[in-house]
Amino acid sequence: MSSQNDIVSYNKKSVTDIPMAGKKVLLRCDFNVPMDDAGNITDESRITASLPTIKYLIEQGAAIIACSHFGRPDGEFKADFSLAPVAVNLSGHLGQSVKMAKDVIGPDATKLAAELKAGEVMLLENTRFHKEEEANDPEFSKKLADMADVYVSDAFGSVHRAHSSTEGVAKFLPAVSGFLLKSELDNLGKAIAEPIRPFVSILGGSKVSDKLGVIKNLMKKADVILIGGGMAYTFFKAQGGSIGTSLCEDSQLEAVLEMEKEAKERGVKLLLPKDTVTASEFSNDTEPVVYAAGEIPDNMMGLDIGPITIEEFKAEIAKAGTIVWNGPMGVFEFPKYAEGTRAVANAMADSDAVTVIGGGDSAAAVRQYGLEEKITHISTGGGASLEFLEGKVLPGIACLLDA
Secondary structure, three states, X not given: OOOOOOOOOOOEOEHHXXXXXXXXXXXXXXXXXXEXXXXXXXOOHHHHHHHHHHHHHHHOOOEEEEEOOOOOOOOOOOHHHOOHHHHHHHHHHHOOOOEEOOOOOOHHHHHHHHHOOOOOEEEOOOHHHOHHHHHOOXXXXXXXXXXXXXXXXXXXXXXXXXXXXXXXXXXXXXXEEOHHHHHHHHHHHHHHHOOOOXXXXXXXXXXXXXXXXXXXXXXOOOOEEEEOOOOHHHHHHHOOOEEOOOOOOHHHHHXXXXXXXXXXXXXXXXXXXXXXXXXXXXXXXXXXXXXXXXXXOOOOEEEEEOHHHHHHHHHHHHHOOEEEEEOOOOOOOOHHHOHHHHHHHHHHHHOOOEEEEOOHHHHHHHHHOOOHHHOOEEOOOHHHHHHHHOOOOOHHHHOOOEO
């Protein structure tokens, strides 16, 4: 295992590497899906993402005990946070009834698990109904594990957390990855560890502090780093520029200057916006005005990268062999300030490079523009992919059996 601040390469066993026939499988999914007030699932993509692993386990003759967290019920049973709607949705996709447990490690769950036959699927209640889940309590982990013979992790969005259902159970059961998690490791891992060059990293979003570790880590690997989004204004201010009322982290001014210095020393091309699209207030109703970077009037705020920057970033993307993108270029929720994010998304879609999007808002933008089919890999976990890119050891992956 690599140390902090090195890119971590995980070569882990998956569901295809150990026999599953006749086994009871505790399968950790990410069913933390958005629901409306009536309990209707408004986006089922996390459920459909789990289907390849579930169907494979059914075909192999395994009995599946699926589990997941949902929302933040604070360690208490709250009906609004029940996974029952997920069981109904999953039943429809599988063409068979998914048995819904009334509890997690209680009498109903253990009885259903004991009676579960090969090819059948059940779903435990929300693991976060127990405060022991987030505390990674060994006794709770053991009770979860006691229901099964094998543990399969397929919730990439949660592997950066050392919880009972993501890491604790692996102390008691042989633990392997599902297809979704394997795809994340293969695509994210390979893009970073063995990139086809030039390797271009695009980083946006609002805060430098969120991406500091990522930038430092990618600087050891990338040929070009493109910086956009709200964090660019911290760079401009550090360089002595005027940023008006734009977002800025004064606590990071020294850090970004150090970063620029390190990029120079390493021979990494660190590109900041040349121009910026500004507004007089944080609203789509204001008229966009373009200024040169670092020359923003006192009463204006930067909300997107400008047209000169878009062309420069597109040119770098066109030359790339591998592109990893995390974080939008501006406030893409406002149509008038979405052009930078849209242009980067389109340039990636048109590229012949290996293209990887690290979850979160960048993934949402690409889906919004209908470009997901043209991207090599879109990560399912924003926080997890960020920590992966930062080179952190992710407990929910480290605990799996080595290949």
